[in-house]
Amino acid sequence: MASSPNDGYTYNWSVVSFPTDDYDSYDPSESQVNCTVLYLDQCTSWNKCRQTCLKTGATSYRWFHDGCCECVGEHCVNYGINESRCRMCPEPGSDDEDED
Template identity: 50%
Template sequence: MKTTVFIAVMVAGIAYAVGVTVLYERCNENKCVSRVSKCQLTGACGCTLDNCTCCVNCTLCLAELWDDCCSCVNMCKPRNMSATDMASYSTIHDLLFNALTEHDKPHPDAHWTVERVTPQEEGVILPGLAGPDNSESRDNSPVESSPSTKPATSTAASANETIVPMDTCTVAYINICLGLKKCEDACEHMGAAKYRWFHTGCCECVGSTCLSYGKKKALCRDCPND
């Protein structure tokens, strides 16, 4: 009997611990509660991803805590999504990324800078266009990856037709140096479809309309690029 009670208590304790861990992975209350409360009281974070009217103001208010605290205001990728949820999530995050990169010169307090990129600058060879410049330094070779499985957007009615981009490719460079995992998280939380991480620590978040992985140059403002 005592053994049974002991096992039951242990199971309950483990379940509680796992629940607490998941909770704090979703929203680090110790780290975020003060800033999140301020942002919610001022109305800076009073919207949702599918109605992204406050997205820019919310990222500016959370500032350097955005990556750690966006889950507290329901603007991070939810866990354990189905395929249907993932498709909806990708659409919503396109809206977030578009909102954050709408202006070529973001708010002075923003922690990113925006670049518009041509297919040539992406290294995409299209019929009728000059080939890409492949003069980048090997020491600056990037790691390229995608937080989502959403393909780059392009149109072609047949194999003989010219492939043309539907929209301008937009990328956002995080101002400061980041590690690879932090770069992935930062781009995910901005709503980017992909990211490019340079070995210098420069992090480039790539929009869903880009045909490849954005610009092949490290242009982070406050991160050494050589």
């Protein structure tokens, strides 16, 4: 994946990398492959998530219903991390819960 989406928008993002190897069958003589995912900090629409991730070179993407966008690298299984980790998403004041 590219280090930043080049789509004319300014995004901040965070990157998470973790080994894809099964730790139970770890063999130090074999090279390890990492899964790398990129989280956009700001909330985005589904379409903007898709477009931005394609421009980073991600092989897939995941858009969470809170507006968080995860771009998934080629060595990841099951679409990377099944958790919304965008720093500024959901936006403050957008809770669906009723406050009494």
